[in-house]
Amino acid sequence: MGDHTNKRIGFLLERTTRIAKLSFTKAFKNLEVDITPEQWIVIDTVNKNGTMSQKAIGQLSFKNAPTISRIIDNLVKKGLVDRIGEQGDRRKTSISVTESGKELILRCQAEVDKLRDLSWDGLTDSDYEDFTRILDTVFGNFERYE
Numbered sequence: 001m002g003d004h005t006n007k008r009i010g011f012l013l014e015r016t017t018r019i020a021k022l023s024f025t026k027a028f029k030n031l032e033v034d035i036t037p038e039q040w041i042v043i044d045t046v047n048k049n050g051t052m053s054q055k056a057i058g059q060l061s062f063k064n065a066p067t068i069s070r071i072i073d074n075l076v077k078k079g080l081v082d083r084i085g086e087q088g089d090r091r092k093t094s095i096s097v098t099e100s101g102k103e104l105i106l107r108c109q110a111e112v113d114k115l116r117d118l119s120w121d122g123l124t125d126s127d128y129e130d131f132t133r134i135l136d137t138v139f140g141n142f143e144r145y146e
Contacts, residue, residue, distance in 0.1 A: 041061050
């Protein structure tokens with residue numbers, strides 16, 4: 001273990017996250033689609049996994065319950081997802097993508113894929129594996145912080 005005080009991991013992560021979000025925001029605006037990168041993550045998660053609970057969406061997208069609830073509220077207002085109540089318990093709901101939501105996903109998917117490809121330009125599958133391993137380690141290190 002060396003001195004890592006000059007290794008600004010938070011800055012590097014924030015800088016990269018910021019430009020990624022800005023790029024996706026610009027792409028959605030250019031497509032004239034009313035959706036944010038955060039909303040895309042949620043609708044894409046539900047679309048890929050099928051109808052699921054808010055809790056499961058939060059776990060897969062690493063967002064807390066109030067954030068997921070707010071994002072889903074906005075997606076419901078836009079008609080992109082539905083809340084489906086479970087019989088016998090009005091507090092438990094599942095989330096599913098509407099037909100309008102599926103149309104939006106189809107409209108955006110090529111551009112999303114293009115941005116994902118661009119983000120890995122010049123990098124190999126091995127780089128991706130190293131990157132994932134490193135970020136998972138950093139994530140785990142921060143999870144241990146109390």
